[in-house]
Amino acid sequence: MENNEGMLLLFSGPSGVGKDTVLELIFEKNKNLQRSISLTTREQRQNEIDGVDYHFVSKDTFMKLVDEKKVLEFAEYGQNYYGTPKGPVDKWLSEGKVVILKIEVQGAQKIRQIYPDAISIFLMPPSMEELESRIRNRGTEDEKGIRERLNIAHQEIKRCVDYDYIVVNEDSNKACDDVLDIIKVLNFTYKRMNNYISEVIKNV
Amino acid sequence: MENNEGMLLLFSGPSGVGKDTVLELIFEKNKNLQRSISLTTREQRQNEIDGVDYHFVSKDTFMKLVDEKKVLEFAEYGQNYYGTPKGPVDKWLSEGKVVILKIEVQGAQKIRQIYPDAISIFLMPPSMEELESRIRNRGTEDEKGIRERLNIAHQEIKRCVDYDYIVVNEDSNKACDDVLDIIKVLNFTYKRMNNYISEVIKNV
Numbered sequence: 001m002e003n004n005e006g007m008l009l010l011f012s013g014p015s016g017v018g019k020d021t022v023l024e025l026i027f028e029k030n031k032n033l034q035r036s037i038s039l040t041t042r043e044q045r046q047n048e049i050d051g052v053d054y055h056f057v058s059k060d061t062f063m064k065l066v067d068e069k070k071v072l073e074f075a076e077y078g079q080n081y082y083g084t085p086k087g088p089v090d091k092w093l094s095e096g097k098v099v100i101l102k103i104e105v106q107g108a109q110k111i112r113q114i115y116p117d118a119i120s121i122f123l124m125p126p127s128m129e130e131l132e133s134r135i136r137n138r139g140t141e142d143e144k145g146i147r148e149r150l151n152i153a154h155q156e157i158k159r160c161v162d163y164d165y166i167v168v169n170e171d172s173n174k175a176c177d178d179v180l181d182i183i184k185v186l187n188f189t190y191k192r193m194n195n196y197i198s199e200v201i202k203n204v
Numbered sequence: 205m206e207n208n209e210g211m212l213l214l215f216s217g218p219s220g221v222g223k224d225t226v227l228e229l230i231f232e233k234n235k236n237l238q239r240s241i242s243l244t245t246r247e248q249r250q251n252e253i254d255g256v257d258y259h260f261v262s263k264d265t266f267m268k269l270v271d272e273k274k275v276l277e278f279a280e281y282g283q284n285y286y287g288t289p290k291g292p293v294d295k296w297l298s299e300g301k302v303v304i305l306k307i308e309v310q311g312a313q314k315i316r317q318i319y320p321d322a323i324s325i326f327l328m329p330p331s332m333e334e335l336e337s338r339i340r341n342r343g344t345e346d347e348k349g350i351r352e353r354l355n356i357a358h359q360e361i362k363r364c365v366d367y368d369y370i371v372v373n374e375d376s377n378k379a380c381d382d383v384l385d386i387i388k389v390l391n392f393t394y395k396r397m398n399n400y401i402s403e404v405i406k407n408v
Contacts, residue, residue, distance in 0.1 A: 157401070164393065201362065
């Protein structure tokens with residue numbers, strides 16, 4: 001089924017909901033999916049691999065790429081920049097691949113303007129209490145930081161109305177299967193089936 | 205998740221593709237789905253049950269229902285009328301149910317005008333050769349009838365572009381599971397999740 005159009009999948013959810021765990025399971029279970037790797041100016045951590053976890057670049061390089069319109073969207077967190085490189089996404093889409101992009105709510109809005117056909121999935125906590133306990137259990141934030149994160153999470157969850165699909169992350173494996181089912185079903189759309197259909201019709 | 209909006213699912217496909225077999229499996233595997241039962245003026249066959257296979261009515265009653273705008277769409281085949289009653293569909297949708305309507309391509313167009321949110325699935329033969337052999341194996345048609353059916357099938361298949369999803373019926377069980385996956389995934393849309401989301405957000 002080559003030459004079918006590719007598909008861009010935006011994957012969002014509040015901090016602490018478990019996006020990374022679910023994404024890891026997804027890429028483990030379906031090797032055909034293409035993961036978009038972000039650019040960042042923050043320092044590489046010891047367990048991280050350049051080109052796998054992130055593309056680690058200097059601030060100068062980052063800004064040069066932004067100026068050259070090679071970055072789809074970017075944002076600043078804690079004095080570091082994070083962005084989505086445009087080139088690989090366009091290449092994969094032209095090859096008919098399913099590209100998954102982990103992105104926060106505001107970045108997703110920008111991407112939708114550039115790729116109106118992008119499909120978006122919002123990963124939802126089973127409850128705010130559960131989200132709070134997940135953030136607390138990480139132990140990386142003080143009380144003020146936790147309050148701040150929950151406040152942002154609340155604002156983000158309200159934007160789930162902009163998303164095509166909402167998957168509840170009660171259990172990572174179930175959430176992973178739900179996302180894979182969404183991708184499976186998206187393959188039944190005309191856009192992804194047109195080669196098959198042309199084949200059926202031409203033999204008449 | 206009561207009070208969520210219902211969902212109307214239009215199910216089409218060319219004559220001979222195996223719609224009835226797939227639908228039977230679907231309703232067997234998921235007892236929550238609501239099957240819309242058509243009105244017909246044709247005679248009841250011995251193995252058919254009124255109110256299960258069809259609502260069998262006289263031509264007078266049928267035309268009265270049409271005049272009273274109680275029929276969503278209707279068509280004539282072999283001097284008999286077939287139509288979709290409006291009342292039950294509206295009732296089920298208001299109850300938040302998933303209603304499945306077997307309907308031919310032109311009827312589906314009419315229904316979409318009345319229910320723009322209806323989701324439509326087109327059941328596709330794996331090939332025209334396979335469709336021809338399925339029609340021949342039925343043994344209900346002479347050569348002219350077979351040619352006519354194939355000609356109509358070809359026209360209908362071209363309209364699959366109007367459908368949200370296209371499922372290939374290579375194997376009835378697989379096609380049934382594909383349709384059930386589509387329904388599962390449609391339940392992840394905001395429209396069907398809004399009660400859940402309100403519940404999560406209100407507790408902040």
